[in-house]
Amino acid sequence: MTDYEPKLVKEHEVRNFFSPPLSYDDISKAELLLKIETIERFIADAYFNGTMPSREDAKIPALLLVVSQIVQNPSISKKYNVILSEKLGDYSYRISDRYGKEAYNAYAIYREMALAMLRAKSAKYYFRLDKSNAWDV
Numbered sequence: 001m002t003d004y005e006p007k008l009v010k011e012h013e014v015r016n017f018f019s020p021p022l023s024y025d026d027i028s029k030a031e032l033l034l035k036i037e038t039i040e041r042f043i044a045d046a047y048f049n050g051t052m053p054s055r056e057d058a059k060i061p062a063l064l065l066v067v068s069q070i071v072q073n074p075s076i077s078k079k080y081n082v083i084l085s086e087k088l089g090d091y092s093y094r095i096s097d098r099y100g101k102e103a104y105n106a107y108a109i110y111r112e113m114a115l116a117m118l119r120a121k122s123a124k125y126y127f128r129l130d131k132s133n134a135w136d137v
Contacts, residue, residue, distance in 0.1 A: 006036045007052055008043065008062035017067050018080045026076055032066075039065045047122040057121050060088045064114035071107040091117070 011032055015022040022032075039062055044052045071077045091113075 004033045004037045006033070006040065008040050008055055008058050009036060009066060011036065013063060014066050014070070017063060020080070022070070022080070026079065027070060035066055035069050039069065043118060047118045053121070058118070060091055061114035061117040063088070064110040068107040068111035068114070077107070
């Protein structure tokens with residue numbers, strides 16, 4: 001797995017997202033690349049009809065999803081500080097309530113932000129309205 005070349009988000013970008021940067025003792029290169037590959041494949045399959053989106057379209061959501069997966073490890077979520085505000089490309093955020101300042105909860109928020117960004121850029125339709133002649137209630 002260490003030969004995988006990430007297309008949306010690079011290994012160093014994920015490591016540097018954490019404060020202090022994520023160490024190789026906490027997550028190996030192979031493990032991190034596997035997480036990145038899994039997230040990138042998920043994004044392509046679930047939101048872009050099986051084709052890899054451009055880095056510009058999906059870099060930030062991919063980064064947030066990879067980070068949200070990593071922090072589910074309790075030893076990592078205890079060790080690293082929560083980033084409360086940051087500017088990522090065209091997006092910026094600030095977590096202001098106490099709930100979001102715990103590492104696990106903050107990264108759950110990151111996951112929801114990423115999924116919302118992907119839904120906005122997605123090629124798929126998530127609901128459809130049809131005219132119906134039925135009067136069933």
